[in-house]
Amino acid sequence: MELHRPFATVTPTLDGDVLAVLATHDSAFTTGQIHRILDRFSEEGVRKVLARLVAQGVVTANRVANAFSYQLNRDHLAAEPIMALAGLSNTFLSKLEGELDQWDHPPKFAAVFGSALHGTMTVHSDIDLFLVQDRGSPDAAWTHHVDELAARITGWTGNDARIISYTIGELRRAAAEPMVGEICVSGLTLAGSRAWFLNQVRPMAKKRD
Structure with a gap:
């Protein structure tokens, strides 16, 4: 495994990297902020992943001025195993x-x-x-x-x-x-x-x- 990419143990996709960012912080992130952290991936790729995760309910989206901020939905049934993987x-x-x-x-x-x-x-x-x-x-x-x-x-x-x-x-x-x-x-x-x-x-x- 790669300790710095824990979700790669179960999925090689960008979804896991985005979830790792959200699961290890209590704060919300814009698409651009996540992209700067995960600079190996395109901002459009990050945006598509966030849209999928919001549709699943595991991530919440809130409008802030002209952008959206994203945060892990810690009430979601999947939140606990996601945080366990992230840790x-x-x-x-x-x-x-x-x-x-x-x-x-x-x-x-x-x-x-x-x-x-x-x-x-x-x-x-x-x-x-x-x-x-x-x-x-x-x-x-x-x-x-x-x-x-x-x-x-x-x-x-x-x-x-x-x-x-x-x-x-x-x-x-x-x-x-x-x-x-x-x-x-x-x-x-x-x-x-x-x-x-x-x-x-x-x-x-x-x-x-």
Whole structure:
């Protein structure tokens, strides 16, 4: 799946992208505003989709001056599943956090990085996850948990999981690596303390510069 285009899991059409915009905001949008958000599609295409959704009753249209504004009809029977689909990215991250929290020896630090956060995923993209094994965590149990998590991620999303696992010592030695730098800048923390992670890698990275 593409986490930034959750409706593509069920429909490849523009309808899903328009619904995603409306379902993730409480405010109303004009055709032009939606078009600017979805700049890969034509404004006429957006207008036709909105007309179909209004006819189905799932979107409401209100005249504002010389234009119409559109909003998801949250009373519609389909609104709840639409909002659930629109929130798949948050659901995925919550499931990841919950899974890590249940480990007998949780990671000292965990973060998602890469295309899953940058909005550049394709159906063939890996989901990149960075884990730091805590001291005292048995290697066999840790490996089992990591392998099981990778399988769960694929089951949840259909994408392969690329899980990078470091010990605390390995993390410090890898402080200057580009991947670690990317996590420092844009990684999304799932477990542990981001401040702890930065304290481990930034002093070492500066020494290597």
